[in-house]
Amino acid sequence: MKMIFVIAGKELRSLFASPMAWVILAMLQLLLGLFFANGVDRYFVSMQGAMAPEQRMGFTAFVVPQVFGIAVLVLLTAVPLLTMRLIAEERKSQTLVFLFSAPVSLFEIVLGKFVGLMTFITVVVMLLVAMALSMHVATDLDTAHVLTNALGLWLMAAAFSALGIFMSSLTQQPIIAAIISFIALLGLIIIDSFAADPESPLNYLSLMRHFEPLSNGMLSSADISYFVLFIATFLVLTVRRLDADRLRG
Amino acid sequence: MDTVTVEVRDLTRTYGNNAVVRDVNFNLNKGEVLGFLGPNGAGKSTTMKMLTGNLAPTAGTVRICGIDILENPRDAKALIGYLPETPPLYKELTVDEMLALAARMHGVSRGHVARAVAQTKERTGLLEMGGRLCENLSTGYQQRVGIAQAIIHNPMVVVLDEPTRGLDPIQIRDIRALIKELGGEHSVILSTHILPEVEMVCDHVQIIHQGQLVFSGAIDDLRASRKSSSLIVALRRPPGVDVLQALDGVAAAEITADRIRLRLLESGATDSVAEGVVRAAVANDWGLYHVAPDATSLEDVFLHLTQLEETA
Numbered sequence: 001m002k003m004i005f006v007i008a009g010k011e012l013r014s015l016f017a018s019p020m021a022w023v024i025l026a027m028l029q030l031l032l033g034l035f036f037a038n039g040v041d042r043y044f045v046s047m048q049g050a051m052a053p054e055q056r057m058g059f060t061a062f063v064v065p066q067v068f069g070i071a072v073l074v075l076l077t078a079v080p081l082l083t084m085r086l087i088a089e090e091r092k093s094q095t096l097v098f099l100f101s102a103p104v105s106l107f108e109i110v111l112g113k114f115v116g117l118m119t120f121i122t123v124v125v126m127l128l129v130a131m132a133l134s135m136h137v138a139t140d141l142d143t144a145h146v147l148t149n150a151l152g153l154w155l156m157a158a159a160f161s162a163l164g165i166f167m168s169s170l171t172q173q174p175i176i177a178a179i180i181s182f183i184a185l186l187g188l189i190i191i192d193s194f195a196a197d198p199e200s201p202l203n204y205l206s207l208m209r210h211f212e213p214l215s216n217g218m219l220s221s222a223d224i225s226y227f228v229l230f231i232a233t234f235l236v237l238t239v240r241r242l243d244a245d246r247l248r249g
Numbered sequence: 250m251d252t253v254t255v256e257v258r259d260l261t262r263t264y265g266n267n268a269v270v271r272d273v274n275f276n277l278n279k280g281e282v283l284g285f286l287g288p289n290g291a292g293k294s295t296t297m298k299m300l301t302g303n304l305a306p307t308a309g310t311v312r313i314c315g316i317d318i319l320e321n322p323r324d325a326k327a328l329i330g331y332l333p334e335t336p337p338l339y340k341e342l343t344v345d346e347m348l349a350l351a352a353r354m355h356g357v358s359r360g361h362v363a364r365a366v367a368q369t370k371e372r373t374g375l376l377e378m379g380g381r382l383c384e385n386l387s388t389g390y391q392q393r394v395g396i397a398q399a400i401i402h403n404p405m406v407v408v409l410d411e412p413t414r415g416l417d418p419i420q421i422r423d424i425r426a427l428i429k430e431l432g433g434e435h436s437v438i439l440s441t442h443i444l445p446e447v448e449m450v451c452d453h454v455q456i457i458h459q460g461q462l463v464f465s466g467a468i469d470d471l472r473a474s475r476k477s478s479s480l481i482v483a484l485r486r487p488p489g490v491d492v493l494q495a496l497d498g499v500a501a502a503e504i505t506a507d508r509i510r511l512r513l514l515e516s517g518a519t520d521s522v523a524e525g526v527v528r529a530a531v532a533n534d535w536g537l538y539h540v541a542p543d544a545t546s547l548e549d550v551f552l553h554l555t556q557l558e559e560t561a
Contacts (some may be wrong), residue, residue: 006353017341021479098337098398100303105325247305
């Protein structure tokens with residue numbers, strides 16, 4: 001258990017040793033800040049036109065799902081760039097041996113890398129939450145709604161990370177891992193638009209279908225379980241893939 | 250006191266139908282240095298990978314201090330320090346960070362990490378390099394950091410895959426001294442294709458060829474098999490071949506451009522024959538200016554052993 005945090009600490013250190021993490025943090029803040037400011041503007045424009053009380057909606061419901069929805073799309077491109085190195089690069093520079101020779105299990109290695117990346121993702125999500133909560137000075141916020149959005153974004157990013165780590169374990173080339181992860185994730189997000197009828201299982205597979213309820217402020221155990229299963233599946237697949245390295249050589 | 254630290258039984262690894270390592274057996278005791286010798290592609294690195302749990306053997310067992318590495322990898326790996334062919338260094342970390350990470354990963358408790366790092370840096374001559382990024386180190390220093398990360402947790406067994414590769418002669422001398430020193434308290438397995446290295450640092454040697462052990466024994470046994478069987482002599486005014494062949498202990502004489510090779514009746518009897526040659530040369534005024542045993546180099550022994558296998 002302790003080893004997971006040792007590995008996670010190493011991953012974080014490596015992440016911040018390269019400009020990548022800083023650039024991603026800065027760009028995310030800039031981009032999401034612009035969208036947030038834009039959302040606030042549009043809120044005033046729309047609400048000034050909405051005279052009847054039933055047309056009016058709260059600030060949180062209007063702005064926050066929009067900004068967090070954009071954040072999902074931004075993370076869709078950012079997370080594959082962060083996960084691509086995790087295993088592919090270690091394989092390329094032959095440092096995986098270092099982890100394999102240490103008295104840690106493959107599960108600890110994979111989980112350590114996942115935890116390290118999720119710590120970074122948590123920082124990203126918390127910065128965004130802080131941005132939304134800053135509106136407290138001007139209006140009454142529905143804090144719980146902000147938090148379900150944050151949870152949704154966090155779970156989405158965790159799902160992206162788990163899949164990205166798995167893709168990274170398949171190859172030696174980080175770039176290939178990034179491209180495959182991006183395409184696979186994009187596919188999983190838009191898969192529900194291929195569903196012919198509303199009962200189609202494709203709907204159930206779609207990541208977006210499980211993010212939307214959270215984004216609307218509805219916390220359902222079915223959606224949470226979907227994310228947990230999704231993450232666990234890809235982390236277990238990664239462990240299996242690394243074990244195959246040891247068996248096949 | 251004999252305590253077995255490494256026990257290898259019938260270790261085999263096949264890729265498809267190609268057996269890279271076949272039925273390798275050996276034991277290693279505490280405090281011994283074992284040299285693993287073989288030409289490129291003989292299966293040295295594959296064996297090392299299996300010893301350290303990086304590769305699953307097709308058949309056979311590896312026990313480290315009695316712990317099976319397949320059944321209980323975590324406990325077994327804690328007792329091993331491994332330097333693979335390419336030193337596994339995270340380029341973005343400094344030497345201090347890298348070594349601290351290695352220590353933590355191998356279960357050195359947080360309070361002891363700093364001391365372990367300092368001690369290991371001193372042993373491997375890295376004291377001035379602590380703040381440098383691994384990326385910016387020369388090959389030789391990277392190799393030292395590689396060795397340092399393998400010994401930082403004071404493992405029972407140190408496995409070094411070609412530890413002196415890429416080092417300059419002074420560094421090679423230092424590292425060999427370090428390996429000898431390690432042999433005092435740990436067991437060391439090192440692979441190499443440099444014979445003098447084995448002769449200098451190892452107690453035991455194993456020669457592996459095409460995946461099989463062709464020689465296994467103490468270093469003295471290997472030395473014994475390189476006993477010289479001829480004497481090289483140079484004379485200003487050489488007599489005829491028949492005169493030389495008539496000398497005591499000489500079986501045959503061959504005259505080449507400027508040297509005469511005297512084949513001995515009995516290998517290893519170079520001293521007494523040399524004495525006789527010198528006496529005869531002085532008495533007959535042959536103008537002797539060179540006499541030396543024709544040392545069969547270890548290379549010859551090695552070639553002999555590995556080629557024996559091919560003709561068999």
